[in-house]
Amino acid sequence: MWESIFSRLYRPASKICLVGVVQAICILFVFKYWNFASGMLPTAANLQMHWKSAFLPLGISFFTFEFIHFAIDVYKGKIEGSDFWDYFAFILFFPTMVAGPIKRFQDFGPKLRQPSTDWVTDVHRGLTRILAGLAKKLAVASLMTALTKNLNIQAIATAPRWALLLWIFAYGIQIYFDFSAYSDIAIGSARLMGIAVPENFSWPYLQKNITLFWQHWHMSLSKWLTDYVYIPLGGSRVKPPRILSNLMITMLVSGLWHGAGWNFVVWGAWHGACLCIHRLFRTFRTAPEVPGTFGNVVSWMVTFSAVTLGWAFFCMDINTALFFFKKLAIG
């Protein structure tokens, strides 16, 4: 409610928009990163600063990014004359409020004003999408828990290498089916109301390089990070070393957005490094532009392996993940 009221003060090129951005980031910081940041202080200060009863408001990471998008786009003049109730509906739109897809007001507003009238198609497609999402979550993602529950230090210590590979592969399958199932249910629910929201996944595990992977995995977040972090930093229009640092900063923000922990920072750095390596490879390669079947298979395998191994930092704390790689490398 406060965000809806405060957003009425936003005007193109007005500093109030920037206040809105800072306000959203501060609220996210307090709820999500306070204890993570205070944990970096010396012990005595940490004990004083630690928030014992800290809690994370449901969906805060997602709706904060929508707040920031709105403030910046009004500042840039990309959104004009938004209505209080339209914005209120935008931020409280229940199918996407908890875990995305991260919407854009320019796309959502017109659909809210004029939802689809082809209700037969909308209900048919919406219900099919919801049922498919439920089946993906319950029959595949949850079933993988039998394997992924072993990703802890005790089980890793006694497991053979093949089991470690199987478990981390299972986690890759689990997180894809889990999150894409959630997105299916969210998109299907919105469709039942005649509103199309952005897609989040498009066969990410079939992509042949890491750049394509990020263009097909959690697409609404990737697009947000591109528009509000990567491009403002200079994107690809700067000198090569700056491009690499922009990629790395963007992926570090992505990692930190996913969770307040060093493992998420390292996960972001892992993907940042992969994107940088791919960028350098594209710059210096001498092979033909369109690879043959063998080249495609090798590219896919390298991409899939990099993404799958990277999940180790996503699903385990930093010490467990490092122990996992040590066991995998030297047994």
Added chain:
Amino acid sequence: MKQQTTGNIGELVLERSKHWLEYIGGARDLPPSPAAQLPSWFWGVWWALLITVACVFSGQASKFIYIDF
């Protein structure tokens, strides 16, 4: 040349398979060729199958991973 043709056929089969899966998963409104619209009885069977799968596997599910973010 032969490898290129095999690759193209493979790509085509993959694209059509993806399109079909997206169609029966509700992500697309139309099948790869509009003439291949599936009959109503198919959707009845498909929905019943999905509901059965959801019911059979329900009760052992954990919460959605991204809910924590």
